[in-house]
Amino acid sequence: MSAPAFDLSGRVALVTGGGRGIGAAIATRLAEAGASVVIANRTLDVAEALAADLTARNLSARTAPLPGLGRAELHDLVGSAAAGAGRLDIVVHNAGGCPWASIDELDEEKLEQALSLNLKACFWLAQAAAPIMRRQNFGRILVTSSVSARVAMAGGAHYSAAKAGVNAFIRGAAFEYARDGITVNGVEPGFIAKDRGSMSKPEVADRLGQFIPVGHYGEADDIAFAMLYLASEQAKYTTGQTIVVDGGSTLPETGYAVEKHWGLS
Template identity: 75%
Template sequence: MAFALAGKVALVTGGGRGIGAAIVTRFAEAGAKVIVANRTVEHAEDLADALSARGLDAEPLPLPGTGRAELTQLVDAIAEKHGRLDILVHNAGGCPWASLEELDEEKLDAALDINLKATFWLAQAAIPHMKRQEHGRILVTSSVSARVAMGGGAHYSAAKAGVNAFIRGAALELARTGITVNGVEPGFIAKPGRGKMGTPEMMTKLGAAIPLGHMGEPDDIAYAMLFLASDEAKYMTGQTIVVDGGSTLPETGFAVEALWGEQQ
């Protein structure tokens, strides 16, 4: 089986819904034991129950927060219980949107804590366990917002750009240890929790502006993560895979309209 993860132990943060749930599901189907860490633990429990009913191996846990001590305790407890930690996926993320003029310290800290700082703390906690195994995969859900801009999201873009820089720096540091570090940059993905951007009208408008003509699905990200977690990606490190339906290709939205506007 391609992209097999049999015998692997994986931790996925933000794994209860949307992209995270898709990652958990694909990893479990590939044979991994997946720890589903989610802030709303009920979502993790529902997913784990559904996977268990299919004979797959998933275990729900509450995601305790974004601090160094609590995330280290989470990782250490998983490694101690299961005897190893092969794959870390930091997928939890997001931020409260605000214009630059309205941005306050609380919103900035929230964006940096969950998207960027938690990436450092989780990876730092996982490294000793992976070093002992001489093998590991550290993966992060980044965003195309790391390379393109959207009004009201400068703090989110800055955090995700920091994630991409982390991926390169950590990959270089760990290259001789058997640990690879990579990420996926999603574009517009149809998933729960998008608020006004998740209405049918807005999704139609967004889809029309994407070269492939529609928004992506959580599985589009999950399959990229599955590849990066597998032995087939053993010679990749310090990279991000952009999965965006081509949305970062046009110079402007007018280019899409000029090419396909009449077909939408």
């Protein structure tokens, strides 16, 4: 058998929000490339099920609880992830989301949730991981951002603002850590197929798919493989960047442009 395209043997990776969907795909692809993966998830039994599946395939995976998003909790999480092997090479902050609300309906709790989960956690995870990575002269800090950072969606201004902040964090952190062997990058997913929620309904997916230039939703693996590259040695000269993985959905000026070009009704 030939060696994997991206070899992460001996690397230790922490993935937040790694229990299902994009996070599970990222954890799986990192493990398949040889990394020892720590799956952190609020719903621990979901993470444990994934870890058991990976372990059954002779891959290295364990779980860690994600009880909160404050500085102390995330510093403890990083310490726990590094404790087993004495190192931590890759941190993927994939946990994200927020309750949707218009600006008029927004309250402090919803805004704080969006900022804490999506943006503030980036700072605390990097702050905790950087000293470990600096000693190793190797580190990959990766974040699942969103195309929402560059486009508008009704009811999601607070989410878009948080993700735009994430992209600014990526650039700033990449600059600060550039001489420490640490790269900082992200991936911006567009519409990705899910197994739950209103957007998972076939009629919704079919309708929205018409407005995506490639004609359909993406898959969680589309994000995971981009992350796998960014986590690898081959990405050593890439830092401060986000890879947009959206099937071209941010290319046309409007949905009308898609309809007109492909003659959709």
